[in-house]
Amino acid sequence: MLVYYFSLAMISLKRNRVITALMILAIGLGIGASMTMATVLHVMSGDPLPGRSGYLYVPVIDASPVRESQPKRATPDDDLTWPDALNLLHAARAEKQAAMSGGRLPIRPDNPSQKPFFEHGHYVTADFFPMFGTPFLAGRGWTREDDESHARVVVLNASLNRKLFGDAPGIGRTVRLKNIDFRVIGVLDDWQPQPTFYASVNERSFGQTDQLFLPLQTAMELNFDMQGRLWCWGSSGDTRTSDHCTWLQFWVQLSNPASVLGYRDFLANYWREQQAHGRFTRPVNVHLYGLMDWLAYQHVIPDDLRLQLWLALGFLGVCMINIVGLLLAKFLRRSGELSVRRALGARRRDLFLQLGMEAAVIGMAGGMLGLGLAELGLWSVRQRPDGYAHLAQMDISMLAGTLLLAVLSSVLAGLLPAWRACNIPPALQLKTQ
Amino acid sequence: MSSLPPILASLKRHKLPALLLMLQVSLTCAIVCNVAFMITHSITQLHQVSGVAEDELVMIDSSDLDDNAQPLVRHTTDLAALRAIPGVKSAAAIDALPFNRNDWTNGIALSPDAPARASATAFNGTPRELETLGLHLVEGRDFLPDEYIPVGSAHDWAGIDHVAVTIITRALAEKLFPGQDPLGKAIYPGDKPVRIVGVVDHLARPHAHEGGDDEYATLFPLLPDMNDVTYVLRTSAGERDHILQRASDVLNRLDDNRILQDTQTFSQLRSDYFHRNRTMISLLIAAALGLFSVTAIGIAGLANFWVQQRRRSIGIRRALGATHSDILHYFQGENLLIVGAGVVLGSLLAYTLNIVLMEYYEQARLPPNYLMIGALSLWLLGQLAVLGPALRAAAVPPVMAIRSA
Numbered sequence: 001m002l003v004y005y006f007s008l009a010m011i012s013l014k015r016n017r018v019i020t021a022l023m024i025l026a027i028g029l030g031i032g033a034s035m036t037m038a039t040v041l042h043v044m045s046g047d048p049l050p051g052r053s054g055y056l057y058v059p060v061i062d063a064s065p066v067r068e069s070q071p072k073r074a075t076p077d078d079d080l081t082w083p084d085a086l087n088l089l090h091a092a093r094a095e096k097q098a099a100m101s102g103g104r105l106p107i108r109p110d111n112p113s114q115k116p117f118f119e120h121g122h123y124v125t126a127d128f129f130p131m132f133g134t135p136f137l138a139g140r141g142w143t144r145e146d147d148e149s150h151a152r153v154v155v156l157n158a159s160l161n162r163k164l165f166g167d168a169p170g171i172g173r174t175v176r177l178k179n180i181d182f183r184v185i186g187v188l189d190d191w192q193p194q195p196t197f198y199a200s201v202n203e204r205s206f207g208q209t210d211q212l213f214l215p216l217q218t219a220m221e222l223n224f225d226m227q228g229r230l231w232c233w234g235s236s237g238d239t240r241t242s243d244h245c246t247w248l249q250f251w252v253q254l255s256n257p258a259s260v261l262g263y264r265d266f267l268a269n270y271w272r273e274q275q276a277h278g279r280f281t282r283p284v285n286v287h288l289y290g291l292m293d294w295l296a297y298q299h300v301i302p303d304d305l306r307l308q309l310w311l312a313l314g315f316l317g318v319c320m321i322n323i324v325g326l327l328l329a330k331f332l333r334r335s336g337e338l339s340v341r342r343a344l345g346a347r348r349r350d351l352f353l354q355l356g357m358e359a360a361v362i363g364m365a366g367g368m369l370g371l372g373l374a375e376l377g378l379w380s381v382r383q384r385p386d387g388y389a390h391l392a393q394m395d396i397s398m399l400a401g402t403l404l405l406a407v408l409s410s411v412l413a414g415l416l417p418a419w420r421a422c423n424i425p426p427a428l429q430l431k432t433q
Numbered sequence: 434m435s436s437l438p439p440i441l442a443s444l445k446r447h448k449l450p451a452l453l454l455m456l457q458v459s460l461t462c463a464i465v466c467n468v469a470f471m472i473t474h475s476i477t478q479l480h481q482v483s484g485v486a487e488d489e490l491v492m493i494d495s496s497d498l499d500d501n502a503q504p505l506v507r508h509t510t511d512l513a514a515l516r517a518i519p520g521v522k523s524a525a526a527i528d529a530l531p532f533n534r535n536d537w538t539n540g541i542a543l544s545p546d547a548p549a550r551a552s553a554t555a556f557n558g559t560p561r562e563l564e565t566l567g568l569h570l571v572e573g574r575d576f577l578p579d580e581y582i583p584v585g586s587a588h589d590w591a592g593i594d595h596v597a598v599t600i601i602t603r604a605l606a607e608k609l610f611p612g613q614d615p616l617g618k619a620i621y622p623g624d625k626p627v628r629i630v631g632v633v634d635h636l637a638r639p640h641a642h643e644g645g646d647d648e649y650a651t652l653f654p655l656l657p658d659m660n661d662v663t664y665v666l667r668t669s670a671g672e673r674d675h676i677l678q679r680a681s682d683v684l685n686r687l688d689d690n691r692i693l694q695d696t697q698t699f700s701q702l703r704s705d706y707f708h709r710n711r712t713m714i715s716l717l718i719a720a721a722l723g724l725f726s727v728t729a730i731g732i733a734g735l736a737n738f739w740v741q742q743r744r745r746s747i748g749i750r751r752a753l754g755a756t757h758s759d760i761l762h763y764f765q766g767e768n769l770l771i772v773g774a775g776v777v778l779g780s781l782l783a784y785t786l787n788i789v790l791m792e793y794y795e796q797a798r799l800p801p802n803y804l805m806i807g808a809l810s811l812w813l814l815g816q817l818a819v820l821g822p823a824l825r826a827a828a829v830p831p832v833m834a835i836r837s838a
Binding site (some may be wrong): 019022023025026029030033106108115116117118178179225239303304307308311312314315317318319321322324325326328329330332333384385386416420 | 447449450453454456457460461464468496498499500589590661690692694705708709712713716717720723724727728730731734735737738739741742793794
């Protein structure tokens with residue numbers, strides 16, 4: 001029976017080719033636009049560290065003084081000062097904890113024909129590697145003792161290793177950073193979580209990844225340039241090691257709710273302790289953000305992308321209303337034909353199925369077109385210079401979602417017109433026409 | 434409007450399709466009005482004045498890799514060589530440029546222990562910075578040669594506490610000293626007073642800030658003494674690419690123990706900085722055009738069905754003496770009515786949407802003229818879309834009255 005309805009639908013759609021084509025085009029455009037934006041947001045809101053993200057937290061303790069005239073901050077700035085980061089690190093109240101900051105260093109390759117170049121990296125403390133479960137291709141990270149002794153060791157990411165040493169991991173070899181030699185003790189297997197959640201969230205959180213990691217204390221000792229926000233209040237220099245400049249990110253691992261509560265208490269006590277020393281003038285207000293909450297709170301997904309999705313959905317909505325209107329007009333115009341069928345014994349259900357099929361055919365065709373347009377849209381997103389652009393790929397779930405959205409929305413759009421049309425009384429229409 | 438009663442009567446028989454069309458028009462109206470407003474806002478941002486001679490500037494970031502280098506000496510040597518390149522009108526070493534994202538912002542107070550009145554970006558550079566960037570000094574004077582001191586980067590930019598004079602932007606002057614002459618007044622970007630000796634009309638900050646803060650900037654006679662510095666060269670628009678190439682060669686020949694990067698014209702810098710805005714603008718325009726097209730399709734499609742459906746009744750009316758234009762006006766009037774109702778509802782929706790956008794996206798209030806223009810365009814669109822079907826209706830011969838449908 002459905003096959004028959006399908007052929008009926010095809011005949012009916014052919015009768016108004018232009019209108020049919022326009023309806024399919026409208027659905028296709030709406031779905032294509034919505035799915036392009038939805039896919040971009042979908043890939044961007046993924047978990048950068050599946051399996052571990054649930055145990056990772058960012059402690060926020062606000063050391064800045066209360067000041068009414070403080071400029072309104074565009075993004076929340078919740079970094080730690082150097083003394084606070086060291087205190088939390090040495091207290092070691094979490095299962096694992098690491099302080100870190102971004103940096104960019106000139107690398108001088110051994111090969112004199114290769115010119116020196118800059119590379120992005122991170123200055124981190126020992127727990128960074130086991131806490132984030134970074135996959136090692138060879139070697140290992142460093143120890144807390146290495147941290148304390150300001151060891152000159154470095155962990156490379158795969159592509160920098162390849163650039164410097166070819167395919168074999170350069171364990172034991174030296175890398176000249178700025179003008180200092182560092183010994184390679186580990187090589188990561190192309191570790192690039194998206195977004196780079198551990199760094200301070202900015203417009204480069206997607207795409208760009210760190211190629212080298214070295215001990216934070218060593219970088220401080222050598223006065224290596226740090227990259228990112230440095231926010232100071234009051235005056236009196238001594239910038240990076242002072243207790244009135246925030247610039248460090250801090251992560252802790254807490255595997256169960258009890259240790260989360262315990263750590264929160266520890267932070268609150270720390271806050272009160274500092275107040276006793278005349279610091280932390282704000283009322284005690286400790287925050288502990290889980291990884292995914294942290295990314296949401298820091299707006300890692302730019303607001304304009306969300307706006308674009310809403311815009312696309314609004315567009316789809318208008319397209320849908322358009323289809324409802326056109327289908328309604330189309331079905332009602334066939335009152336004569338439909339009432340004849342009713343008079344000949346067709347049940348309402350039969351008419352409903354027949355008209356529903358017609359709507360579904362339009363939906364399917366629109367969905368296929370939408371899928372093509374979404375692929376085109378994603379392709380154009382990938383041409384953009386933004387860091388997230390290369391992520392814009394459709395996966396199976398988004399593919400299925402697109403087709404589902406297409407058929408669902410067009411059947412929904414067909415529902416009201418079909419219901420109205422199958423309520424046509426059989427005999428009356430025969431008389432008047 | 435003698436045809437109003439029959440239009441209303443007929444619309445009553447097609448309540449649902451008419452209602453849907455009205456809904457579609459109102460949604461389109463609401464979205465397009467807000468989108469148009471966002472487009473205007475984005476375009477304004479895109480055209481933000483930098484204050485510098487944009488078409489004549491090229492720059493190179495140079496990072497000296499020698500730890501024992503004397504940056505001040507190096508910069509002087511480099512600049513002398515760069516100025517000697519034919520076609521270079523002027524050159525300077527600086528630490529920040531509009532739109533280059535390298536932002537050193539200080540809170541500016543008006544007395545030593547007072548809270549900051551504003552926060553402003555510090556621009557530091559060698560002599561001839563004003564001339565090289567092409568800044569317009571509207572009051573006061575440029576810095577004197579003996580006023581320059583090193584920025585003191587080795588001691589956490591200590592120069593800010595020793596510098597004696599500054600040139601500020603007009604926007605900052607108006608914020609700090611509204612209605613007064615800023616010349617000779619003291620500000621406190623650090624611990625010590627700094628005297629204002631000049632005012633430039635425009636200078637955009639390296640980063641976008643909110644609204645009026647875009648041009649809060651101070652220039653100091655502080656010489657960059659970091660190993661990383663930006664050389665800016667002023668030349669004629671046509672020679673930019675050629676000069677950039679020459680400049681890289683010259684710098685590498687002087688000392689190749691360095692990394693040169695971001696070798697670009699100011700136009701490229703600006704275009705990179707605003708690429709997101711441009712993407713947003715094209716997406717918004719596409720959305721607005723898409724909505725208009727879909728609405729036009731809806732109007733034309735529905736009118737088309739109605740014309741086909743009413744061929745017999747049109748024929749009867751024609752047989753009873755209705756002229757071509759009577760029929761044409763009938764359909765146009767019907768459309769005017771539906772779109773009109775849609776626009777009224779759409780205005781309400783537009784403001785509701787605007788309130789939501791103000792809440793979540795810090796959008797400003799929608800000015801009423803956007804609604805007027807939106808309404809007018811939708812009316813026009815409706816009339817255009819219905820014209821085809823209406824003309825076809827008007828062409829229905831009276832003899833149709835006696836044929837069966």
